[in-house]
Amino acid sequence: MRVGVVTFPGSLDDRDAQRAVRLAGGEPVALWHGQHDLQGVEALILPGGFSYGDYLRAGAIASLSPIMTEVVAAAKSGMPVLGICNGFQMLAEARLIPGAHTRNAHQQFIRRDQVLRVENASTDWTNGFTEGQEITIPLKNADGRFIADAETIARIEGEGQVAFRYVGVNPNGSMDDIAGVSNARGNVVGLMPHPEHATEPGFGPDMPDAMSSGVDGLTFFTSVIERALSK
């Protein structure tokens, strides 16, 4: 499966996302923000980083990029789109998913190995998990606090659009401990933690059995690939 990874000026984890796709058995395709051509990919990843320095609002300037016209159209037509961290912020700025992000409540950048609970195991990117499963995924962000008005929160909670929740520690003050959300259809998923950093043994988060051995993130990528294959 060809999975596009879009590089924006200031994208940082784009190569990591490509590596994760490869480790999951997919074929990563590097896409450039300034182009309009999705090169026939079947799924898209908006990777983490500080596109445009996070200036103005995280993800805001990148969400105006030329390629986002195609990303929005593809998402609306049902193509799987994963927004990781900065990509999650872009999805929110582009209104592909509800809510918005502001500065972490404690005002600092934070990096930690974060435990998440999978709240929705039916989206294109989470179907390899089981509902309620706890996974460990590295988190690193400055503007990770997910917020929305009460009505929106009630709606996404009610309709199962909360895909992940922080367990144990809420690292940034997100409402309802929300770590990731999806659109109503379940093809677009955004989350603050970085699954691409938990895909290769030796370079992932510490786990109880061995250091740096966490590969829970791999399931995001195998989920989308296997679902495509089974279609």
Next chain:
Amino acid sequence: MPTIVVEVMPKAELLDPQGKAVAGALARLGSAAPDQAGATFTDVRIGKRFELTVEGEVTEAVLAEVRRLADDVLSNSVIEDVVGVTVLDAAPAA
């Protein structure tokens, strides 16, 4: 050259942790210096102030475009309100 000021504030109903942190700092300073004027700040909110320098005249059309940019680009309506679009030191709008 004329400058247009766009002011954006976080929505009142949303918590502004940064504002809260500053409010806390002001409160601590206040109680540390009780002999001061002793103003009590019940709330602090922190927003943004954009200064856009425009080439040429600020026509009604230009102002309308800035208002649109303020809504669509300079602010995010999910969390922010545009509270002001004003022209600074310039000829009045045509």
Next chain:
Amino acid sequence: MPTIVVEVMPKAELLDPQGKAVAGALARLGSAAPDQAGATFTDVRIGKRFELTVEGEVTEAVLAEVRRLADDVLSNSVIEDVVGVTVLDAAPAA
């Protein structure tokens, strides 16, 4: 309750990376939509706008204290200037 607005901008002679990035974005948007009013922004600078809600009357002493806080706490005089301290929707200063 009266609100005092404090406006802080990055010093003119220093780089404002944020303003620069937004200027670039506005320029790209402008060239993407040439049919628009076509305002050309030669510069964008981004500062902060504080709204301090004050309990009680805004006396001259309170304003003086806010001016001091604006200089000492709300801004960093090495890189920023306080460009405004004004009272919003409140009784005029005593």
Next chain:
Amino acid sequence: MSINDDHAELIDVRPEGPKPDTVADAAATPDKEQPYAALGLKADEYAKIREILGRRPTSGELAMYSVMWSEHCSYKSSKIYLRQFGQKVSPAMKKDLMVGMGENAGVVDVGGGWAVTFKVESHNHPSYIEPFQGAATGVGGIVRDIISMGARPVAVMDQLRFGDIDAPDTARVVDGVVGGISFYANCLGLPNIGGETYFDAVYQGNPLVNALAVGVLRHEDLHLANAKGVGNKVVLFGARTGGDGIGGASILASDTFSAGGPTKRPSVQVGDPFAEKVLIECCLELFRDELVEGIQDLGAAGISCATSELASNGDGGMFIELDSVLLRDPSLTAEEILMSESQERMMAVVRPDKLDDFLAVTAKWDVETSVLGEVTDTGRLVINWHGEEIVNVEPRTVAVDGPVYERPVAYPTWIDALQADSASALARPTGNAVLREQFLQLLGSPNLSDKSWVTNQYDTYVLGNTALSFPDDGGMVRVDEESGLGFAIATDANGRYCQLDPKQGARLALAEAYRNVAVTGAVPAAVTDCLNFGSPEDPEVMWQFSQAVEGLADGCLELEIPVTGGNVSFYNQTGTAPIHPTPVVGVLGVIQDVAKRVPSGWQDEGDNIYLLGTTKLELDGSAWAGVVHDHLGGRPPAVDLEAEKQLAGLLAAGADQSLLAAAHDLSDGGLGQALAEAVLRFGVGARVWLDEVMERDGVDVATALFSESTGRVVVSVPREDDVKFRGLCEGRGYPVARIGVTDGASGSLEIQDRFTVTIDELRRTHRGTLPARFGATIPA
């Protein structure tokens, strides 16, 4: 000439400024008075410039000489000492050295066609004035040094020293500095893999902010800063030139902050990490497509430095039209443009037939670019402004042949009394309750406490190659995804030791960094250093400096690892009180496969714990003396570099044969601290006995726990590898004693017959200190 269409409308027509001071004017008005002193030049230096030129300098030339002859750029006080790093070398030390001292950064061949470049640099004074931007731009500057070698930057580290943790101003500086490093490096997408955080009143008003960057390149990608090939274009690209930081580095570096005097507020520089990230990617694409002949970053002294250095390292001549520099502020004078230290700029030398391709790449990345001039064979650096010649100099006289001083040195007479006041006279506890109390007091003391308040603000994951980072002894990064080839780096400096004996202190810093690399399983290969000292005009400081350099150079020769580059920071003092000498030493090591790396903490149940090395009564300058007794005196621990070499060999063999489950070096706080850290790393407890070591080494229990003798490491070894490991130690004749076993179930660290502390209490004690001062972020 402007390339970037997006920004074309931002270019202003330059107003007619005051008439520049031309070369012709200088010849015509030889006696015009010039403000050389205000620019930091001494009368004899000014006279020298006149002699070199055979006339008075133009104001532009004066600007260039003044910044380039500053302490910061010319190393005028340190040069005669730094030569030792180039002289005290054996053939073995040159073997893998592709680029040594004198370039932007040293380059080491790590095998497989790969090379690693690394360097540490200071940004101390700017970071006190504006901690956030000062530290941020410090990271930006060192990363540009790495790019200019042709490398992709792959990691950063930061070495920080702040005032007393409870001093009123410390929180402001800590918050700003850590925030600035976090902001800039995270935004660049560079993992932070380690560093140092110390608090000591001697750094109050003069914090030290050193930043280290590492880059990786293929051998064939090596680039150097030289302007060769007559007719080649000289191109400036990156951010626009503005009025920020004019004279910053030089004026800052030649001034001293006095406590009561008027505060200097030189204009600071504001960093734009996003611009730098784009610049990195742009440069890498330029290198890949072979579009640059020579390249130089713009740091201190800006265009003055870049043009004169490129020219003197190349064919010797260059012609520049200064009007072509893209400005952020059109009112800048020629002198200001020459001195501006605006960040995120680079200068390249480009063949004319490749210029269009070069410009296409910079346009792709939205990087503004202008062609300033070209390489000539005149042997002169000529700069025109508004059509008139304002600079005409021999570039070497600016960049290379600056003044060299042999400053007076004086043995500090106070040092005898200080050294006589040994900590061995201090009361050492024997009772278990007091031992336990002092152990915990050390564990929670600011310098030995957990640094995650700092390091949690740093990304370690980005790029996906970080094999080790905090809190392990060294950071480790994979270079080659195929083979697993990687490097490790650790940095160290103990200012307290250096105050007692700067030569020994420098050797100790080297030994510790070397050992910290060795415990990860890597083989030490090269050294960088950042020498932070007081005023060179103080003969006692100069003595400390001379001692430290000698100690470091001799030490490197003994260990047979070369110094590849570094940085000197003088004038670190408040009033007339200099900081403790703080020579930060960074050691780079190579590991064939990062999968064989060794962490610093215990991972499994039932492993044997061994102490390698011998323990002596060495408490002078120790953390124990400082924390428990507020004492600093005596002579720092002895260093046996031959033994360190032997130990490193043993550790490398142990790691290579996968015999070591963990290895943690003993330094500040001694064995007690190392045991606590090894427990806390993964939360696996241990039972430890000290009697054997006490008896063998003839030391009391407090010495066993708190002494800072060198050449020591604790390792844990799985039971099944025990015989092999003992064989390894015997074969190499290194002292070894089994001192305990790991014990997951106990949930505690038990020092048999002495005391027990639960992991919870260890953790609370270790982790609580920084958040209590600087604010908790998330629940622990």
